[in-house]
Amino acid sequence: MIELTNLTAGYGGVQKLHIDRFALKPSEIVSIIGNNGSGKSTLLKTIDGQLEYRGNVLIDEKEVSRLPAKKRARMISFLPQQVLPVDMSVALLISHGRFSFGDFSHTLNAEDKAAIEDALKMVRLESYRQKKVSDLSGGERTLSYLAMVIAQKSRYMLLDEPLSDIDIPHKLHICKILENLKKSGTGILIASHDIPMSFSISDRICVLDGGEIVVCGTPSEVAAQDEMMKKTLGACVRANGDGDMLYKYSLYARAETYS
Amino acid sequence: MIVGLFLLVTAIVLALFSSNASLSFIDFLQALTGREGADETAFLILSGVRAPRAVAGIFCGIGLSVAGLLMQEALNNQLAAPSVMGINSGAGLFALVGSCLLHGSALLRGAFSFAGAIVSIALVLLISVYSGSRKSTMILSGVAVSAMMSAFTNLIITLRPDSVSDKAAFQLGSLQSIPMPLIVLTTICVVIGTFGALFLVPGMELFKLGDEMAMGLGVSVRSYRYLCVFLAAFLSAAAVTSCGLISFVGLIIPNLVRRMETERSRMQVLLCVVWGGALVLFADTLAKTLFYPYELPVGMILSILGAPFFILMIISRKKRIK
Numbered sequence: 001m002i003e004l005t006n007l008t009a010g011y012g013g014v015q016k017l018h019i020d021r022f023a024l025k026p027s028e029i030v031s032i033i034g035n036n037g038s039g040k041s042t043l044l045k046t047i048d049g050q051l052e053y054r055g056n057v058l059i060d061e062k063e064v065s066r067l068p069a070k071k072r073a074r075m076i077s078f079l080p081q082q083v084l085p086v087d088m089s090v091a092l093l094i095s096h097g098r099f100s101f102g103d104f105s106h107t108l109n110a111e112d113k114a115a116i117e118d119a120l121k122m123v124r125l126e127s128y129r130q131k132k133v134s135d136l137s138g139g140e141r142t143l144s145y146l147a148m149v150i151a152q153k154s155r156y157m158l159l160d161e162p163l164s165d166i167d168i169p170h171k172l173h174i175c176k177i178l179e180n181l182k183k184s185g186t187g188i189l190i191a192s193h194d195i196p197m198s199f200s201i202s203d204r205i206c207v208l209d210g211g212e213i214v215v216c217g218t219p220s221e222v223a224a225q226d227e228m229m230k231k232t233l234g235a236c237v238r239a240n241g242d243g244d245m246l247y248k249y250s251l252y253a254r255a256e257t258y259s
Numbered sequence: 260m261i262v263g264l265f266l267l268v269t270a271i272v273l274a275l276f277s278s279n280a281s282l283s284f285i286d287f288l289q290a291l292t293g294r295e296g297a298d299e300t301a302f303l304i305l306s307g308v309r310a311p312r313a314v315a316g317i318f319c320g321i322g323l324s325v326a327g328l329l330m331q332e333a334l335n336n337q338l339a340a341p342s343v344m345g346i347n348s349g350a351g352l353f354a355l356v357g358s359c360l361l362h363g364s365a366l367l368r369g370a371f372s373f374a375g376a377i378v379s380i381a382l383v384l385l386i387s388v389y390s391g392s393r394k395s396t397m398i399l400s401g402v403a404v405s406a407m408m409s410a411f412t413n414l415i416i417t418l419r420p421d422s423v424s425d426k427a428a429f430q431l432g433s434l435q436s437i438p439m440p441l442i443v444l445t446t447i448c449v450v451i452g453t454f455g456a457l458f459l460v461p462g463m464e465l466f467k468l469g470d471e472m473a474m475g476l477g478v479s480v481r482s483y484r485y486l487c488v489f490l491a492a493f494l495s496a497a498a499v500t501s502c503g504l505i506s507f508v509g510l511i512i513p514n515l516v517r518r519m520e521t522e523r524s525r526m527q528v529l530l531c532v533v534w535g536g537a538l539v540l541f542a543d544t545l546a547k548t549l550f551y552p553y554e555l556p557v558g559m560i561l562s563i564l565g566a567p568f569f570i571l572m573i574i575s576r577k578k579r580i581k
Contacts, residue, residue, distance in 0.1 A: 045471065048474065048475055049474075050471065050474050050475075068479075069474070069477050069478060069479040070477040072477065073475065073476055073477030074477070077475060077476075078471070078472075078474070078475030079472075079475070080469065080471040080472055080475070082469065082471075083472075084467070084468060084469055084472075086467050086468060087467075088464075088467065088522055089522060092464075092522050092523075093468075096464065096465055096468065096476055097476065099461070099462070099465060099476045099477050099478065100476060100477030102461065106458075106461035106462075145472075148476075149475070152476070158475075
């Protein structure tokens with residue numbers, strides 16, 4: 001389990017994040033939603049051990065700041081918001097997911113090759129392995145980077161805006177992959193602006209405002225808090241009623257919000 | 260790789276056996292095979308002058324090109340090179356101090372230039388640490404340290420103009436009359452550094468994905484980057500100790516190698532080894548023979564040939580992007 005207690009963190013001495021308590025369990029999808037600058041990416045980077053912090057960030061009872069980089073990467077994977085159109089093949093990109101398992105020689109063993117193949121199959125990019133990442137569309141690029149973090153085979157996954165700037169078919173494909181990962185025991189923390197989709201796929205939703213978690217609960221519990229949602233996000237969330245719909249929730253914003 | 264190896268072997272053959280006014284290719288070949296009646300002078304030239312010079316040329320080329328590749332990959336900048344990061348100017352200043360002010364030998368000059376290169380990069384890293392360890396800050400620090408070292412070099416030259424007359428070869432880069440201990444030092448350091456680079460480059464491939472992604476994949480980005488830059492400084496220090504301030508190899512060879520159809524950075528290091536060694540050796544053979552009996556500094560030849568080639572490479576790249 002990932003556990004945060006009395007956490008303050010930020011950049012260059014400015015403490016942007018103040019979180020009293022937060023936890024992510026294996027086999028759980030939690031979405032962090034909030035407006036720009038609310039601290040979503042800061043939270044993910046702090047959990048991944050990339051920023052200095054005060055308080056505790058425990059991954060399976062081990063303080064993240066004390067974990068060596070490779071050991072940390074075997075426990076927790078991180079997909080940042082910006083995925084670069086690098087000039088390398090999809091196969092090579094995905095193989096980088098196995099870096100933390102490599103010894104001094106950094107050669108791929110049978111286990112690494114199996115993990116890469118599994119990841120390629122999961123994202124359905126088997127026929128893309130020799131294609132350059134720079135030649136892929138936005139959705140395909142996100143999928144190839146997602147395959148790389150899947151190949152990491154970590155118990156927890158931190159995804160920063162994995163659903164932004166991509167079309168509906170790719171979004172649905174990614175959501176299906178996340179569902180499968182959850183079923184296989186992975187704990188997934190997503191920072192997202194796609195509020196209806198976050199509500200549709202998550203077990204819990206946490207709303208971040210000004211670096212603080214203002215509410216955390218099941219999608220229906222959070223959707224019921226109209227006033228808080230209007231105040232923090234400028235919109236309300238409503239259940240669509242039809243349980244079979246992929247978008248189980250919709251976003252409602254009144255015109256006066258913008259006046 | 261095969262083309263590179265062929266060029267390297269050709270460069271070695273030309274460097275060892277190219278004839279001059281008094282001795283022919285056959286004389287050198289007979290001296291090498293040790294056949295009866297072989298010219299003793301040819302054997303002495305071959306073993307005492309040409310072979311050590313060829314070894315120095317090859318390892319200087321390897322050191323500078325692998326150093327350039329390490330810097331460019333670590334800093335994600337294709338313009339990063341030992342000369343840009345202040346290593347050459349630091350080595351130049353210290354070499355000048357060692358040989359002119361302290362009236363030292365070529366050996367002392369070599370030791371001083373090695374120390375100068377290390378001091379320069381230590382300064383760059385120190386400034387970078389205090390200013391937030393960003394890639395851009397590291398390059399800017401290199402430019403600042405380079406300017407400072409060059410200014411001190413010019414100060415010494417202005418105050419002691421007589422001191423620089425016989426140091427032009429070192430400032431321009433030359434493989435002429437390098438003491439044997441320096442060639443041995445360069446060879447050992449370049450071999451160690453190149454093996455180090457082969458172990459470091461798989462992690463450096465991850466820098467291309469951005470620092471946040473690399474950290475997420477298990478690279479300790481800051482310390483890894485410092486280690487790469489320091490290893491690059493070590494390699495270029497080893498090279499400039501023998502061959503002087505050759506500046507173009509560390510820029511041109513990594514950029515050339517990157518255009519070859521290979522993704523794996525370990526293969527890129529090996530390509531740098533082959534192409535870097537071949538380039539410096541070819542340039543040295545040209546420097547020796549072009550205006551025989553006069554000899555040009557190899558650094559001058561490299562700049563004359565390297566600059567247009569580099570411009571052509573930039574133009575063809577732009578066309579490819581279009």
